[in-house]
Amino acid sequence: MHELSLSVSLIEQATEILKQESGGRVLALTLDVGVLSGVSPEALQFCFPQAAHGTALEKCLLKINEIPLLVYCSDCQAEEQVEGPYPLCPSCQGVDVAVRKGREFNIVSMEIE
Numbered sequence: 304m305h306e307l308s309l310s311v312s313l314i315e316q317a318t319e320i321l322k323q324e325s326g327g328r329v330l331a332l333t334l335d336v337g338v339l340s341g342v343s344p345e346a347l348q349f350c351f352p353q354a355a356h357g358t359a360l361e362k363c364l365l366k367i368n369e370i371p372l373l374v375y376c377s378d379c380q381a382e383e384q385v386e387g388p389y390p391l392c393p394s395c396q397g398v399d400v401a402v403r404k405g406r407e408f409n410i411v412s413m414e415i416e
């Protein structure tokens with residue numbers, strides 16, 4: 304399950320930030336997870352506590368902001384939120400779209416004790 308290795312790398316990132324902030328324990332971690340990131344928020348919630356065991360993030364609250372897919376269509380200049388994994392323009396069904404949001408997988412904020 305790749306959410307476990309993602310959890311491990313999140314904890315590494317958070318630990319680095321913690322060092323810079325010279326903080327103690329992490330109480331809460333907030334993430335942006337885009338629908339195109341390939342990450343399942345449920346699986347992440349399940350794996351994270353296992354990966355966090357014995358680290359400064361043990362028992363920390365994991366908050367996940369699910370970011371919907373937002374595309375920009377260069378045919379009709381529409382910027383629209385779309386459902387489903389295929390970025391098609393909802394206005395003109397054009398395929399000449401650029402993904403504006405939905406690929407995020409990053410730490411937004413940390414609450415440090």
Ligand SMILES: [Zn+2]
Nearest residue numbers: 376379392395
């Ligand atoms: Zn369009």
